[in-house]
Amino acid sequence: MTKAPGNILLVDDDEFVLLSIKLLLEPHFASVKTINNPERIQALLDREQFDVIVLDMNFRHGDTTGNQGRFWLKKIKSISPDTQVILVTAYGDIQVAVESMKEGALDFIVKPWQNEKLLATVKTANLLSLEKRKVKQLKSQQKSIVSSLHRYELLIGISEGISSIRKTIEKVAPTEAEVLILGQNGTGKEVIAREIHRLSKRAEDIFMTVDVGALSENLFESELFGHRKGAFTDAKEDRIGRFEAAAGGTLFLDEIANLSLPLQAKLLTVLQHKKVVRLGTNEPIDLDVRIVCATNGNLRAMVQEGKFREDLFYRINTVEITVAPLHDRPEDIPLLADHFLSRFSHKYQKSYLKLSDTVMTHLQKYRWPGNIRELQHAIERAVIMCEGQEIQMQDLGALQKQLSSEFSFDSFNLEKLEAWAIRKAIAKHQGNISHAADELGLSRGALYRRMQLYGI
Numbered sequence: 482m483t484k485a486p487g488n489i490l491l492v493d494d495d496e497f498v499l500l501s502i503k504l505l506l507e508p509h510f511a512s513v514k515t516i517n518n519p520e521r522i523q524a525l526l527d528r529e530q531f532d533v534i535v536l537d538m539n540f541r542h543g544d545t546t547g548n549q550g551r552f553w554l555k556k557i558k559s560i561s562p563d564t565q566v567i568l569v570t571a572y573g574d575i576q577v578a579v580e581s582m583k584e585g586a587l588d589f590i591v592k593p594w595q596n597e598k599l600l601a602t603v604k605t606a607n608l609l610s611l612e613k614r615k616v617k618q619l620k621s622q623q624k625s626i627v628s629s630l631h632r633y634e635l636l637i638g639i640s641e642g643i644s645s646i647r648k649t650i651e652k653v654a655p656t657e658a659e660v661l662i663l664g665q666n667g668t669g670k671e672v673i674a675r676e677i678h679r680l681s682k683r684a685e686d687i688f689m690t691v692d693v694g695a696l697s698e699n700l701f702e703s704e705l706f707g708h709r710k711g712a713f714t715d716a717k718e719d720r721i722g723r724f725e726a727a728a729g730g731t732l733f734l735d736e737i738a739n740l741s742l743p744l745q746a747k748l749l750t751v752l753q754h755k756k757v758v759r760l761g762t763n764e765p766i767d768l769d770v771r772i773v774c775a776t777n778g779n780l781r782a783m784v785q786e787g788k789f790r791e792d793l794f795y796r797i798n799t800v801e802i803t804v805a806p807l808h809d810r811p812e813d814i815p816l817l818a819d820h821f822l823s824r825f826s827h828k829y830q831k832s833y834l835k836l837s838d839t840v841m842t843h844l845q846k847y848r849w850p851g852n853i854r855e856l857q858h859a860i861e862r863a864v865i866m867c868e869g870q871e872i873q874m875q876d877l878g879a880l881q882k883q884l885s886s887e888f889s890f891d892s893f894n895l896e897k898l899e900a901w902a903i904r905k906a907i908a909k910h911q912g913n914i915s916h917a918a919d920e921l922g923l924s925r926g927a928l929y930r931r932m933q934l935y936g937i
């Protein structure tokens with residue numbers, strides 16, 4: 482028989498009782514120790530962790546008050562609160578034993594005991610202790626993961642839009658209000674959600690993201706609410722859902738507009754009752770999680786069209802934050818570009834890199850359909866490709882063409898016009914300098930000199 486992990490201690494002044502319980506338990510548990518004097522409990526608990534202590538209630542001969550058992554129970558619980566205590570009591574002490582359960586005993590066994598009952602009780606207590614230990618371990622692992630993840634991406638930007646978002650975040654973060662963040666893809670909705678979490682009372686706990694739009698109808702419930710083993714064909718084991726896993730922290734529900742109407746109804750029920758029921762069970766579990774939602778869709782229009790439930794819309798948007806596309810806030814571009822430049826220079830060990838003025842000017846003029854995510858990728862690529870100390874247009878790869886073609890003039894500065902014409906001609910002739918020079922009415926040498934002058 483394989484023995485269960487577990488450290489069991491038997492405390493009784495009757496050597497016969499100790500021996501018979503030890504013989505009963507030993508084949509089932511990794512370690513079973515005995516002591517006949519409760520005074521040794523403290524020293525033992527100082528040295529090692531016990532999962533279960535089976536404790537006699539009366540040690541002095543003729544004493545049936547159970548007071549000694551209660552005294553030692555309190556002592557054990559104060560030194561080692563996670564140790565499960567089972568009391569062994571004479572028939573007459575049952576009332577005292579029941580009282581002791583309020584003081585932290587898990588269960589009691591009446592003498593003379595039935596072996597199966599005693600074994601089953603110790604097994605249950607042992608399992609409980611092991612589970613609690615596992616939970617503690619996971620919690621401390623979670624804490625260290627969370628603290629390593631706490632290296633947040635800062636919310637960078639000086640535009641009016643970002644400054645006002647920052648003010649809203651400061652007001653709303655310490656509350657438990659539901660926040661809805663609206664904006665195109667890549668505008669920084671998740672960065673904003675993380676900032677709300679970072680400044681909230683839940684900052685020490687987990688921030689969890691779920692892309693609800695990517696969950697199929699089938700997966701939605703089991704992923705968010707969890708399931709019991711056997712709840713459906715593929716449910717091979719019990720599993721907690723994201724709502725439970727994010728307990729104490731913030732759950733960021735991204736792409737909320739992609740939820741079908743039936744799933745919206747399910748989500749609404751959970752948010753209204755603040756309880757989840759795992760699939761395959763009937764037990765509601767209390768929720769302790771702050772919800773922040775985001776979407777790139779137009780939820781108001783969807784409500785009008787009957788595609789998004791109005792009641793859910795009002796449930797999730799106590800406070801609404803709209804983040805503008807990047808091209809509507811060009812003043813943020815230099816800061817963001819420098820931020821990504823320093824991050825990727827560090828990552829690729831090129832800490833001396835700078836962006837040329839031409840590149841910076843172009844970055845500010847481009848429309849950035851992929852928003853900050855696209856800018857980030859552009860800078861990462863440029864850092865990798867750059868051979869000198871300054872990032873030039875050619876380091877931007879395919880984006881270079883688009884940047885150049887979108888370059889619009891707000892002045893008739895001749896140098897800018899000339900640089901623009903040169904870029905256009907080179908692009909048109911796919912990099913063939915002779916043909917571009919012909920088109921521009923220049924010799925190859927003259928074209929090269931001008932390219933050098935304009936950093937092309």
Ligand SMILES: Nc1ncnc2c1ncn2[C@@H]1O[C@H](COP(=O)(O)OP(=O)(O)OP(=O)(O)O)[C@@H](O)[C@H]1O
Pocket residue numbers: 634635636637638664665666667668669670671672673735777853854857
């Ligand atoms: N204000 C900002 N400061 C610094 N980095 C930012 C900022 N906004 C966005 N980013 C960066 O841009 C990338 C995209 O941001 P994020 O994922 O938050 O956008 P999103 O709007 O949630 O995108 P999606 O809608 O596609 O999920 C991330 O790498 C993020 O770190």
